[in-house]
Amino acid sequence: MITKPSFFIQLGILTKRLILRVLRRPLAELPNIFISAFFLFVYDGALGGVFGGTASGTPFDFANGNFVNFILPVSIVSASLSGAASGIYLVEDIESGVFKRYQSMPISRWVIILAPMIVGAIRVLLQASLIMLIGKIIGADPAVGTVGFLIVLSLAFIWGMGFAGYSVAAGVKSGSSQGAQAATFLFFPAIFLAPTFVPREALKGWLETAAAYNPTTYVIESMRSVMVEGWVIDVLFRGYLAAGIFAAITLFFAVISARKATEKA
Amino acid sequence: MLAVEVKNIKKTFKTKKDTVEAVKDVSFSVEKGEIFGLLGPNGAGKSTTILMLTTLLRITDGEATILGSDVATEDKSVREKIGVALQDTGIDNILTGRELFFSTARLWGYSTKDSETRTNELLELVGLTEAADRRVKTYSGGMKRRLDLGLSLVNSPEILFLDEPTTGLDPGSRRVLWDEIKRLRDRGVTVILTTQYLEEADELADRIAIIDEGLVVAEGTSDQLKASIGGDVITFSFSNKLDLENAKKILNDCKQEGNDLRITVQDGAGKIPSFVNELTANNIEIEAVSASKPTLDDVFLKVTGYRLEGSETSTKSEEVFGENQ
Numbered sequence: 288m289i290t291k292p293s294f295f296i297q298l299g300i301l302t303k304r305l306i307l308r309v310l311r312r313p314l315a316e317l318p319n320i321f322i323s324a325f326f327l328f329v330y331d332g333a334l335g336g337v338f339g340g341t342a343s344g345t346p347f348d349f350a351n352g353n354f355v356n357f358i359l360p361v362s363i364v365s366a367s368l369s370g371a372a373s374g375i376y377l378v379e380d381i382e383s384g385v386f387k388r389y390q391s392m393p394i395s396r397w398v399i400i401l402a403p404m405i406v407g408a409i410r411v412l413l414q415a416s417l418i419m420l421i422g423k424i425i426g427a428d429p430a431v432g433t434v435g436f437l438i439v440l441s442l443a444f445i446w447g448m449g450f451a452g453y454s455v456a457a458g459v460k461s462g463s464s465q466g467a468q469a470a471t472f473l474f475f476p477a478i479f480l481a482p483t484f485v486p487r488e489a490l491k492g493w494l495e496t497a498a499a500y501n502p503t504t505y506v507i508e509s510m511r512s513v514m515v516e517g518w519v520i521d522v523l524f525r526g527y528l529a530a531g532i533f534a535a536i537t538l539f540f541a542v543i544s545a546r547k548a549t550e551k552a
Numbered sequence: 553m554l555a556v557e558v559k560n561i562k563k564t565f566k567t568k569k570d571t572v573e574a575v576k577d578v579s580f581s582v583e584k585g586e587i588f589g590l591l592g593p594n595g596a597g598k599s600t601t602i603l604m605l606t607t608l609l610r611i612t613d614g615e616a617t618i619l620g621s622d623v624a625t626e627d628k629s630v631r632e633k634i635g636v637a638l639q640d641t642g643i644d645n646i647l648t649g650r651e652l653f654f655s656t657a658r659l660w661g662y663s664t665k666d667s668e669t670r671t672n673e674l675l676e677l678v679g680l681t682e683a684a685d686r687r688v689k690t691y692s693g694g695m696k697r698r699l700d701l702g703l704s705l706v707n708s709p710e711i712l713f714l715d716e717p718t719t720g721l722d723p724g725s726r727r728v729l730w731d732e733i734k735r736l737r738d739r740g741v742t743v744i745l746t747t748q749y750l751e752e753a754d755e756l757a758d759r760i761a762i763i764d765e766g767l768v769v770a771e772g773t774s775d776q777l778k779a780s781i782g783g784d785v786i787t788f789s790f791s792n793k794l795d796l797e798n799a800k801k802i803l804n805d806c807k808q809e810g811n812d813l814r815i816t817v818q819d820g821a822g823k824i825p826s827f828v829n830e831l832t833a834n835n836i837e838i839e840a841v842s843a844s845k846p847t848l849d850d851v852f853l854k855v856t857g858y859r860l861e862g863s864e865t866s867t868k869s870e871e872v873f874g875e876n877q
Contacts, residue, residue: 303655304655383642387608387638388638389659391606391634392656
């Protein structure tokens with residue numbers, strides 16, 4: 288007996304398929320986790336001595352004595368960029384012809400686009416959680432308490448969805464895995480044209496201007512506020528707003544690109 | 553009701569610099585329960601035709617119906633009635649055969665239990681039960697094609713589209729797939745397949761349309777097409793180029809292929825002596841002569857002016873007619 292499956296059942300089937308694919312290629316997941324953890328250890332090791340507890344009472348005491356709290360958001364944001372793999376999943380399906388098979392079946396074309404984005408978001412959640420666990424072990428202690436970890440995680444999720452949308456749009460538009468890979472180049476300006484190592488007030492000249500226009504700045508500052516300072520609602524709000532707007536814009540472009548890709552020639 | 557009815561469909565691709573007419577004018581109809589073959593070389597427009605009929609490409613002009621549903625306006629209805637195995641349709645290599653069948657069955661709307669049953673049925677049908685729990689990347693080319701065929705059958709389609717189903721397979725695997733396709737026809741499934749192999753079209757298709765440069769240039773059963781040649785084919789071989797050139801002047805309507813001249817006549821065997829006498833009377837030395845019934849290869853040569861790659865002569869031959877035709 289055949290009855291047309293609902294949108295959500297279709298989405299569940301295709302999402303499960305991609306999760307199986309991720310689980311069966313675990314080595315592909317390791318570099319991003321490793322890089323994020325590496326950032327955390329290296330930055331804490333290199334800069335923790337200067338800006339950590341010994342900076343107490345000096346102008347460099349922006350971490351309130353705990354540099355792990357200050358630098359953890361950078362690692363989380365870098366982990367959340369793993370959402371950028373979503374475009375690769377889709378492009379692999381286009382290149383291998385799996386995409387065409389689904390197109391020839393009476394299933395929603397949106398499901399084909401949404402499934403890799405959901406898997407991207409799940410990866411972001413898992414990777415960010417793992418980095419936070421490592422951060423906790425080496426001394427992270429949010430100023431607002433444990434709920435601070437959940438706030439950071441939620442920001443990472445929205446930010447990761449934004450990158451997933453960007454990646455899908457770039458992947459579908461380029462139509463090749465190289466194109467989708469090349470699009471991850473955005474990682475560098477996103478991370479480093481921001482108050483990565485010091486507060487924004489310490490940035491000077493062109494970098495200060497670039498950081499002001501980089502949405503990553505507001506996401507990192509928002510995460511830092513709950514980790515280092517406590518409840519600073521306007522900063523927190525700006526972080527969610529920046530991540531939300533970024534996600535909305537990239538999702539919009541993903542939808543437009545996907546619509547063009549699924550349209551009949 | 554016809555299974556497939558195609559009337560004057562065209563497909564034009566526009567690029568920034570150019571307009572390409574991939575399909576110029578294709579019409580044919582397919583009865584329920586028959587195997588219909590679209591035969592032609594690469595770039596003839598076969599695959600584009602299939603993509604249009606399976607709703608994956610928009611038809612530029614003309615119309616087509618699948619079991620009464622208009623391909624252009626009722627694409628969802630069409631997709632529910634058909635199974636598709638395209639030349640470049642992908643298979644998820646990292647999943648197992650069983651997982652692929654199961655997830656495809658779920659996507660078609662089978663319940664979990666029915667999906668398991670359908671999976672087992674299809675694994676059995678395409679002979680992959682033993683390999684069911686292996687990842688597809690470990691399958692041979694032939695096994696992947698059988699898997700692909702099986703996946704296109706999950707929804708028990710009334711019409712099956714197969715785009716070059718045996719391209720790249722060894723003769724043994726090709727034979728296995730042919731048997732599968734014939735079995736499907738015997739179970740009432742209408743099959744439309746494209747091929748560039750003459751032998752495949754001859755062996756499988758109940759009717760054949762020859763497509764060349766986006767046009768249907770001949771259509772009929774294999775026997776009808778061969779009969780359209782109008783007799784037997786006599787082949788004269790020459791070892792000397794001068795003899796060949798002189799023979800061309802004597803043999804009306806002959807076609808040259810390398811060092812051979814081919815001529816189509818009624819009662820080929822009976823006519824050989826008179827041709828040989830005439831040539832030898834003109835001091836032309838014949839290396840060999842033979843008469844044969846026309847093949848699809850001959851039909852293809854007649855309607856397109858060249859041979860299909862992979863056929864006997866394998867290259868586009870120069871068409872030369874006798875001077876006194």
